[in-house]
Amino acid sequence: MATASSALRIGVDVGGTNTDGVILDLAQASTPSRGILAHHKSSTTKNPSDGINNVIETMFSQSSAIHPTDVASVTIGTTHFINAVVEMDQSRLAKVGVIRLCGPFSKDIPIGIDWPPRLRDIMCGHRSLVSGGLEIDGGLIAELDVEEVKREVEAIKAKGIKSIAIVGVFSPIDVIHRQEETAAEVVRSVYPEADVVCSKDVANIGFFERENAAILNASILDFARRTIHSFQTAVQKLNLHCPVFITQNDGTIIPASAAARLPIRTFSSGPTNSMRGAAFLMQNQDIKEAMMVVDIGGTTTDVGLLQKNGFPRQAAAYSEIAGVRTNFSYPDVRSIGLGGGSTVSKDKTGRLTVGPESVGYQIRQKALVFGGNTPTTTDYTVLGDASVDIGDRSKVDGQDALTSSLPEFKAKVKAMLEQIVDTMKTSPNPIPVVLVGGGAVIAPDSLNGASRVVKPNWSGVANAIGAATARVSGVIDSVESTESRSKTEVMEAVSQRAIEVAVTSGALRETVTIAEMESFPLQYIADKSRIIVKAVGDFDYSRTDIQSAPIMDVANGDFADDADHVASKTDGNHGDISREEAPSSGSLVHTKDSISTYRPRVGKRTWLLSETDLEFISTGCYILGTGGGGSPYQHFLRLRQMVRQGVTLRVISPDDLKDDDLVACGGAKGSPQVSTEKPVGDEILESQCELYAFLNKSPNAVVPLEIGGGNGLQGLIIGASNALDIPAIDGDWMGRAYPVSWQTTPVVYEKRATMIPTCISDGNGRIIFMTKAPTELDAERALRAALSQMGSHVGCAKGPVSGANTKKWVVKNTMSLAWRIGRAVALSRCTNTIDTVAESIIEEVGGAESASVLFKGKIVGVERVLKMGHAYGEVTIESTSDEKTDASKEKLVIPFKNENIYAKKVYSDGNEEILAIVPDLVTVLDAQNGEALGTQDYRYGLPVVVIGITASEKWTSTARGLEIGGPKGFGFHDLEYKPLGKFSKPASVIDEYDRDA
Known part of the structure; x- marks a missing residue:
């Protein structure tokens, strides 16, 4: 039994090829030995238990002074679980039935809607929509219908599905009704042999991302139990009576028994362990800047950025696992199929290929230097570098085929590493590269784009060190x-x-x-x-209650089949699958050529949108949202599904409207926080249908209330519905996003209420009409009061406007503008020029006369308060120039009211200057991917780029426009609007690409 005096930690990393181990005394971490008492690397075995046992036994034999009672804990990192998903291995993945506790919401969005098709076919077996779910304030959408749950469980059972995920709207905050737990009890009573996963145990707020994570977790449960049981067995055989932990995605640890229930939390632990291990090993190095960590294993190379603070750079707000979007906090790591066991061969054209296939853990049987007959990267490395002492060099010396291919091999490996490092950089400037992992010997001593290449001592077991120090x-x-x-x-x-x-x-x-x-x-x-x-x-060495609860009651199972998969399929498949089947959450694959040559389908003055158009527009809408409007992602998925089902999405120019046309307007009204968790139902379309039934009229077209954020796509959804079947207009009433719907251009031109009557619907049986109001502001205030009692999110239908007035009031061609902005971002991503994505966006909105980069830096402070239902706050961004001390660094302060209001630069001498202010657009981009950040996404440490865009003259040409949409409209009566630049009218996609023109 580990005691309070136990001081040693064992870290083990079980990879697809090698199992690494280290015994570490953290009390000696500052000494030249770094506290590393023993370390060992051996091949991963068919049964992971044997590999772990072998590694730990060997380390004990290295020092007779180490005794099992000295060990406080064993921490294991593994890629087994994520490998099963990445390889899309049906033998290790179970089909899952999903029960959504959602009432009338989410019916138009199937499970796995944005997954790679192959993975969706393997896992997504059944979807049930049952009564239940919560509102954001904890109130009920509907009571849980137990009988309904029973019927759905019987249907799942009839399909032979034994893994069930239960996902309730706002279940992470459900501490009173406990709907997911109740539904799980019902499942177990009806179907006791089924595995049940409650989504609230897996992830947090974010409905579809949490559902995705719950499905992945449920699918892998049986395999996880067997794998972790084998880990426990290995430790027990060694007479180690200490807790067994598994490393999680964020670099922390979880008890083995909990990991068996929540294996998804360990999916990305391998790369995280590697980066934390690299940080530990580089503490005494004279490097005071960010470093690129390149972890070369037996089957893959994983690359991530280690920041100056010693922590990995985190991915954006959402992360992907094999193309499936989740909301875990992951390090931003990318993988390619290159490792020490990667096979080397020639394709049909005679060109040398390296990976992604690998001999995996069988390298000591199959590689040439070990007497095998499969050429690997290790064989070529031994042949080309006399200092590498691996295997028997004589078995590769004199082989003409290898010798003649050696220069091409070296160039190929160098190019692969340079490309993945370049992909992870956000700047062309050279950066130190730290090589770790057992396969690091195959890497060259220099790389283009690297200021220097460092391979620290004990780098071959960095993963195990990271696990031991978690x-x-x-x-x-x-x-x-x-x-x-x-x-x-x-x-x-x-x-x-x-x-x-x-x-x-x-x-x-x-x-x-x-x-x-x-x-x-x-x-x-x-x-x-x-x-x-x-x-x-830190782990409490004295704890006796954190022991490894048994995972299985059966004896250790046969892992031969699983290990064969580890050997024959590689982590390198992660790169191939991600590119071919799962780019950007199941979206289309883009290349520089495909984007540059793409032409939207426009004929007879009508733009027919494709999936590519939708992707571009969605990205652009969020950027034009200036921090507000909510994410368009959910609405993009819905529209893409409609396109795939044969629905035609039409867009026309406002110039082509007839004067007597009726133009509808609608969208969502409410809290962006709700839309991330409560999937849309019929509330937006229902409000439209109720309004026009009341008016006894039919509209001819529909215009978005705002182009910024999720509402920028609502015109397309409304227009393409069977109930209306009308085109959407290339324009909107704001040219951006604003917090309230009276901040629209019709209100600029008409003081009286012009879009009355208005109808709002919560999609759950409650509908309200506002038939009369003196002004749009009066209507807004009344509807906002009702909104708080209707789930804080409703669909809103504004009264129709004539075609004649639409042509006078609309901000034209903003859907075209969103399309052009989104195209620029997509091009920057596929050409690895994210560092200049802001400049690319600026070119699309009119160039330097119309927009500019206001600031680059990282978020160092966020304050938020709530006033009258709106999220007020302030974000502070600090410059990241290495030449300046903390005291001399400049800052940018952005106050917001749902949307960003102005950007104020604070110089190092204390002077201040407002660089841009509403109605001009101030938008914050994630510097890592060019994606817009909503004000709710602002997080400490995020690297960002802030751009300013000059607003439409609809806002700036009159005193009333500035009063409503300028600083006074946000309560800043002491500030005056100063234009950022000259407004440039967006170029129409219809005018440019109409093939019938």
């Missing part, structure tokens, strides 16, 4: 009431809960600190905030 965490993500407590009191209470979770998971209480803390006031909901707190601490 800490324990506890995370709370909940919606809390601030009605009777101050924000400080609430944060303290939630922090204490996070600390308790960390301690329960095995952390030593006095070492636990709060690592992350964020608060998001919820719009249109009184006294409610979403609070996210993460606590991290």
Whole structure:
């Protein structure tokens, strides 16, 4: 039994090819030995238990002073689970039935809608929509219907599906009704042999991302149980009576018994361990800048950026696993099929190919230097470098085929590594590259784009070192009431809960600190905030209650089949699958040529949208949202599904409207936080149908309320519906996003209410009409009050406007503008020029006269408060110039009210200058991928680029326009509008590409 005096940690990383181990005494971490008492690398075995056993036994034999009672914990990192998903291996993946507790919502969005088709066919077996789900304030969408759940379970059982995922709307905040837990109990009573996963146990707020994660987790459960059982067996055979942990995606650890229930939390632990191990090994190096960590294993090369603070650069708000979008916090790591066991051959044209196939763990049987007959990268490396002492060199010396191909091999490996490093960079400037992993010997000593290449001591077992140094965490993500407590009191209470979770998971209480803390006031909901707190601490050596609970009651199973998959299929498939079947959440594959040569389909003055058009427009809409409007992603998926089902999406120019046409307008009204968790139902279309039934008229076209954010796509959804079947207009009433619907161009031109009557629907049986109001502001205030009682998210249908007035009031060609912006971002991504994506966007909106890059840096502060239902706050961005000290760095401050209001530069001498202000657009981009960031996405440490775009003259040409859409419209009466530049009218896609013109 480990005791309070136990000081040693064992870290083991089980890869597809090698199993690495290290015994570490952290008390000696600052010494030249770095506290590494023993380390070993051996081939991964068919049964992972044998490989772990062999590695630990060998390390014990290296030092007689190490005794099992000295070991405080064994921490294991593994790629087994993610490999099964990446390889799309049906023998290790189970089909899953999904039960959504959602009431009338989400029916138009199937499970796996944005998955790679092959993976969706393997996993997604059944979808049930049953009564249930919560509103964001904790109220019920509907009571859970137990009988309905029973019927759906019987249907799933009849299909022979034994894995079930239960996903409830806003289930992560459900501590009272416990709908997911109740549904799980029903499933177990009807179908006791089924595996059941509650989504709230898997991930946090974000309905579809959490559902995806729950499905992946449910599909892998049986394989995970068998694998982790084998890990426990290995430790027990060694007479180690200490807890067994598995490393998680964020670099922290989870007890083995919990990992068997939640294997998805370990999916990306391999690359994370490698980067944390690299950070540990480079602590004494004279490198004070970001580093690229290149981890070359037996089957893959994983590349990620290690920031100056010693932590991996995190991926954007969402991450992908084999093309499936999830909302876990992952390091931003990319993989290619290059490793020490990668096979080397020639294709039909005679060109040398390296990987992605690999001999995997069988390298000691199949590689030439070990007497095998399969040429591998290791064989070529031994032949070309006399300092590499692996296997028997005589078995490759003198082989003419290898010798003649050696220059081509070296050039190929060098080019592959240079390309993946270049892909991960956001700047063309050289950067230090740290080589780790057992396959690092195949890498050259220099790389183009690297200021230097470093391979530290013990780099071959960096993954195991990262596992051994991992800490324990506890995370709370909940919606809390601030009605009777101050924000400080609430944060303290939630922090204490996070600390308790960390301690329960095995952390030593006095070492636990709060690592992350964020608060998001919820719009249109009184006294409610979403609070996210993460606590991290060291493992408590004295704990006797954190032992490895048995995973299985059966003896260790036969892993021969699983190991054969490890050997024959490689981590390198991750790169191929991601490119061929799962790029960008199942979207189309784009290349420089495909984008440059793409022509939208336009004829007879009508633009017929394709999936490519939708992708471009969706990206552009969020950028034009200036931090607000909500993410268009969910609506993009819905539209793409419609296109795939044969629906025609039509867009026409406002110039082609007849004067007596009726132009509808509609969209979503409410909190962006709701739309991330509560899938759309029929609320938007229902409000339109109710309005026009009331008017006894039919519209001829539809215009989006705003082009910015999710509402930019609503005109397409409304227009393509069977109920209306009308074209959408290339334009909108804002030219951006604004927090309230009276901040529209019709209000600029007409003081009286012009879009009355208005109808709102919550999609759950509640509909309200506003038939009369003196002004649009009066109507807005009344409807906002109702909104808070209708789930804080409704569909809104504004009264129709004539074609004549539409042509006078509309901001023209904004859908074309979104398309051009999205195309620029896509081109930057596929040509690895994200560092200049802002400049590419600027060219599309009129060039330097119309827009500019306002600032580049990282977010260092975010404050949020709630006033009258709107999220007010301020984000502070600090320059990242290495030449300046912290005291001399410039800052950019952006206040926001749902949308960004202005950008104020604070110079190092304390002087301030407003660089851009509403109605001009201030938008913040994620510097890692060019994606827009909503104000709800602002996070400490995110690298960002801020751009400013001059607003339409519809806002700036009159005093009333500036009063409504300028700083006074946001309550800043002491600020005056100063134009950023000269407005450039967006170029019409219809005018440019109409083949009948």
